[in-house]
Amino acid sequence: MTSTDASTGPILGGPRNGRRLRVRRPAAVTGAAFVAWLTVLPLSVALIVERPVWGAFSAAAGLVLVLAPVAVSMWAWRSGIDVTRDGIAIRGLFSSRTIAWKHIDGFAHGNEGVAAILDDQSQVRLDPLKPEHLPQVLAIGGQELRTGDDD
Numbered sequence: 001m002t003s004t005d006a007s008t009g010p011i012l013g014g015p016r017n018g019r020r021l022r023v024r025r026p027a028a029v030t031g032a033a034f035v036a037w038l039t040v041l042p043l044s045v046a047l048i049v050e051r052p053v054w055g056a057f058s059a060a061a062g063l064v065l066v067l068a069p070v071a072v073s074m075w076a077w078r079s080g081i082d083v084t085r086d087g088i089a090i091r092g093l094f095s096s097r098t099i100a101w102k103h104i105d106g107f108a109h110g111n112e113g114v115a116a117i118l119d120d121q122s123q124v125r126l127d128p129l130k131p132e133h134l135p136q137v138l139a140i141g142g143q144e145l146r147t148g149d150d151d
Contacts, residue, residue, distance in 0.1 A: 019140045023129050024080035030073045037069035081129050083137050088116065090126065099124065101141050107134055 046052075047062030075093040082089040087100040099116060106117045109131040115123040129137070138145050 019085065021083040021133070021136055021140055022080065023083075023133060025076040025128055029076035033069040033072040033076065036072070037066070040065045040069065079127075081126050083140050085140065085142060087141075088126065088137075090124065097124075101143065107137075109134070 044062040044065035047058045047065070051058040071093070079092050082091065085101075087098050088104070089096060089098045099118065103119050104116050105119050105121075107126075108115045108117055108123065112125070114126045114129045114131060114134065116126055117123055135145060
């Protein structure tokens with residue numbers, strides 16, 4: 001099993017016949033959130049303990065300042081794309097959506113990343129998937145690579 005983060009490459013491996021692609025946010029996002037947490041911790045503790053402005057408002061503001069970087073870390077750790085033979089799972093902080101391969105007509109990519117084109121012609125963005133991951137995504141799904149020029 002190969003394990004790297006999304007900034008350097010995919011995470012491969014899995015229980016079913018060994019083929020799975022996991023693409024997550026770069027570890028730098030979690031690192032930045034940790035640094036932000038360390039930075040706001042003294043201010044938030046002062047707001048909660050000292051309550052310099054309007055008592056309850058200061059405590060609430062201090063709590064939000066502490067929890068915001070933690071929420072960003074959790075989002076960066078959980079959100080991403082999982083590709084298996086069954087389909088593509090899009091994971092967020094509190095949600096998950098799986099799209100079966102039979103409902104995916106193709107992929108579009110451009111400056112804003114990669115999107116799956118569904119059978120109803122709607123598009124679903126696949127953040128943090130990059131165009132260079134597409135051949136591996138198609139291989140895992142048992143799909144073939146076709147360009148728009150193939151008619």
